[in-house]
Amino acid sequence: MDKHGCRCASGMEPQPSYPAWKDEPDNVLSMVHALVQHTEGLVDDEKERANEYNRIRAEIVQILKKPQWIESFERALDMTRGFWIAREATLYMYEEIVAILxxxxxxxxxxxxAxxxxxxxxxLYYLSVNELEDIIDGKQAEVMAQLAxxxxxxxxxxxxCRGAADIKKQEAGEESFSGAGASQGEAEGVVKLIRGPQEFNKLKPGDILVCTNTNPAWTPLFSVAAAVVTDTGGVLSHSAIVAREYGIPAVMACGNATKVLSDGDRVIVNGTTGIVHRVR
Incomplete structure (x- = not known):
C-alpha cells in the first residue's frame, strides 16, 4: 500500500472521483485472498517468457524472409514494445498525481x-469548477446542493441502465443462452457471481466468473477463473481482451446472465460459439 496505494481501485482510468487502493484496502485484500488460493498462477518465470518471445520473433522473421520486410517488422515491434512500456509508466505516474488531487x-x-x-x-464531484467557486463564495449554495x-x-x-436492444430475453429456467463469443475455447465450472471488488475472494480456482462487466482492477481474477461470462461488452471490451490474454473462454453481452445464473450453478461456457449451457 505504501508503494502502490495510488493505483486505481475501479474504473478504466484514474479520476479524482474514483477510489484508489489506499482508499478501499478491503477490496485489495479481497483480491489478494483470491490470488493466494491459486499460487501456481502467480509464478512469473522471466527467463521462460524471454525464451518464448525470442522463439516467436524468430519464427516470424523466418516466415517474412525478405530483408526489407524483416527490418520493417523488427522496427515496428521494438517501437510498439517501447511505447507500451512508456504508456504504462505514464499512467502509473498519472495515478499518483490524481491521488494528490x-x-x-x-x-x-x-x-x-461542515x-x-x-x-x-x-x-462535490457532480459540480463544475465554476459552480464550486460559487458555493465557496456563498452564492446559491442551496441551489447547487440540490443540483449535485x-x-x-x-x-x-x-x-x-442497459439499452433494451442489448438485453436478450432469457428466463431463469432456460438451459442455454447466447452472447458474443469473445475468447475461444470451452470450460465447465461452478458459477460465482461477482458484483464488485469486495467479492473477489468468492472466486476459487476453476470457477466461472459471472459479472456485469469488468475493468482493470478485475484483471487478477482472470488467472483464477476457468471462463468469464458478462452481461455487457463486446469482443473489444476489457473482459474479452484480458480473457484472450489469459487463454480462457469468454462470452460477452449475454444481457442478464447475472440474473439468470446463481452461485453454485454448473455451466459450460463455449467462447467459440458464444453459448452458455447450464448443466443439471
Whole structure:
C-alpha cells in the first residue's frame, strides 16, 4: 500500500472521483485472498517468457524472409514494445498525481459539508469548477446542493441502465443462452457471481466468473477463473481482451446472465460459439 496505494481501485482510468487502493484496502485484500488460493498462477518465470518471445520473433522473421520486410517488422515491434512500456509508466505516474488531487478534493468536500454548503462529500464531484467557486463564495449554495443531488441520481441511473436492444430475453429456467463469443475455447465450472471488488475472494480456482462487466482492477481474477461470462461488452471490451490474454473462454453481452445464473450453478461456457449451457 505504501508503494502502490495510488493505483486505481475501479474504473478504466484514474479520476479524482474514483477510489484508489489506499482508499478501499478491503477490496485489495479481497483480491489478494483470491490470488493466494491459486499460487501456481502467480509464478512469473522471466527467463521462460524471454525464451518464448525470442522463439516467436524468430519464427516470424523466418516466415517474412525478405530483408526489407524483416527490418520493417523488427522496427515496428521494438517501437510498439517501447511505447507500451512508456504508456504504462505514464499512467502509473498519472495515478499518483490524481491521488494528490483526490486528497485535496476530499478535504474541500469535508469542509463544505461542515459548513452546510453540500449534503455529502461525494456531491462535490457532480459540480463544475465554476459552480464550486460559487458555493465557496456563498452564492446559491442551496441551489447547487440540490443540483449535485439531482446529477448524482441521474448518474446512478445511467450507471446501471442497459439499452433494451442489448438485453436478450432469457428466463431463469432456460438451459442455454447466447452472447458474443469473445475468447475461444470451452470450460465447465461452478458459477460465482461477482458484483464488485469486495467479492473477489468468492472466486476459487476453476470457477466461472459471472459479472456485469469488468475493468482493470478485475484483471487478477482472470488467472483464477476457468471462463468469464458478462452481461455487457463486446469482443473489444476489457473482459474479452484480458480473457484472450489469459487463454480462457469468454462470452460477452449475454444481457442478464447475472440474473439468470446463481452461485453454485454448473455451466459450460463455449467462447467459440458464444453459448452458455447450464448443466443439471
Amino acid at each position: 483526490r486528497d485535496c478534493a476530499e478535504r474541500l468536500a469535508a469542509r463544505l459539508v 459548513e452546510g454548503k453540500i449534503r455529502h462529500t461525494r456531491d 443531488q439531482k446529477r448524482r441520481k441521474v448518474w446512478n441511473r445511467m450507471n446501471t
